[in-house]
Amino acid sequence: DGGITQSPKYLFRKEGQNVTLSCEQNLNHDAMYWYRQDPGQGLRLIYYSQIVNDFQKGDIAEGYSVSREKKESFPLTVTSAQKNPTAFYLCASKSAGAPSVGSYNEQFFGPGTRLTVL
Amino acid sequence: SQQGEEDPQALSIQEGENATMNCSYKTSINNLQWYRQNSGRGLVHLILIRSNEREKHSGRLRVTLDTSKKSSSLLITASRAADTASYFCATDTNFNKFYFGSGTKLNVKP
Numbered sequence: 001d002g003g004i005t006q007s008p009k010y011l012f013r014k015e016g017q018n019v020t021l022s023c024e025q026n027l028n029h030d031a032m033y034w035y036r037q038d039p040g041q042g043l044r045l046i047y048y049s050q051i052v053n054d055f056q057k058g059d060i061a062e063g064y065s066v067s068r069e070k071k072e073s074f075p076l077t078v079t080s081a082q083k084n085p086t087a088f089y090l091c092a093s094k095s096a097g098a099p100s101v102g103s104y105n106e107q108f109f110g111p112g113t114r115l116t117v118l
Numbered sequence: 119s120q121q122g123e124e125d126p127q128a129l130s131i132q133e134g135e136n137a138t139m140n141c142s143y144k145t146s147i148n149n150l151q152w153y154r155q156n157s158g159r160g161l162v163h164l165i166l167i168r169s170n171e172r173e174k175h176s177g178r179l180r181v182t183l184d185t186s187k188k189s190s191s192l193l194i195t196a197s198r199a200a201d202t203a204s205y206f207c208a209t210d211t212n213f214n215k216f217y218f219g220s221g222t223k224l225n226v227k228p
Contacts, residue, residue, distance in 0.1 A: 031214055042206060042220040043161075050214055058215075090160055096214060105149060107208075107216065109160035 003027070006091050006110035013078070013085065013117050021076045021113045023091030030096035032074035033107065036060060037088040046089075049074055050096050078115065089113045122150075122207045122219035130225040137194040139222040141207030142187075148210055150183055152192050155204045155221070164192075164205075199228045 004025040013019045023032065031050045035043040045058030049068040063082025068074055074093075078085045092107040122143040131137055141150070149168045153161040167174045167183045167190065174181045180193040194201055204221045 033216075035218075040220075040223075043218040045215070045217075048215060088158075092161075094214075105166060105210070106151060106163035107153075107161075109153075109162070111160045112158070114158075 004091060004093050004108050004110040006089075006113050008113060009111065011113055011115045013115060015117060016080045018077055018079050019115065021078065021089055021091075021115070023074045023076065023110060025072055025074075025093040025108070025110075027093055027108060028071070028095075029093035029108070030071070031094050032068070033092040033094075034058075034064070034066065034074070034076045035090045035092065037090060037112075043090060046076065084117075085115055086117045087115060089115060122209050122217060124205070124207060124219040124222040126222060127220070128223045128225070130227065131197055133197060133199055133226055133228050135197055137197050137201070137224055137226070139192050139205055139224070141190045141192070141219055143190075143207075143209045143217070143219075144188065145211065146185070148212070150181075150190050151208045151216075152179075152181060152190075153206045153208060153218075155206065157203075161206065194224075197224075197226045199226050202226045 007022045033048045034046040044060050046064050047066040049055035065077045090112045091110040094107045122141045125140045151166045152164045155161045165176045167181050178195045183190045204223045206218050206221045208216045208218045210216045
């Protein structure tokens, strides 16, 4: 079954703790993304990676860190430096580069992780 | 910011009616996509329209793109209660980085 998975579904963090959100895909996609979604809002890009061992900051990278050691995995760490981390976190993947004839440039999304700071 | 903005923010219609939502963006794009999100879930891709296309259809969905006005519209015909969700447009300029709008929340009443 091909797809993208995120775990855990719900996560609770105490003030001052780092937590890591998991994202795994078996779609053989090169590019992976992390987004943050606040209630009633759109998605904001945290980090993205187009290839293993390389990643770029998105619009709201402060207080977050990522790694891309394997093609299928792109974990996100929410550090204690992130002042307001309570949000819904979405991971996505896509094949890299420009869309070719008959292919799509769509992103495939995981089911999300809801992080709450206690 | 490149980010798109959807309009209206919320839309409530009766089952069977058509739903139209709009997206505006700020800079030139390679393509524009529409996604759907059911409450508390991930996003699902609906349709993509390339910058050199003006209209595209997929089932009950019709998307238009006007690059001169930097705007797109999504029309859902003969809406169903199951279409109740939030709809987002996403634009990209380099095929690998996407900007999402704030979404239109559609409620289809049975």
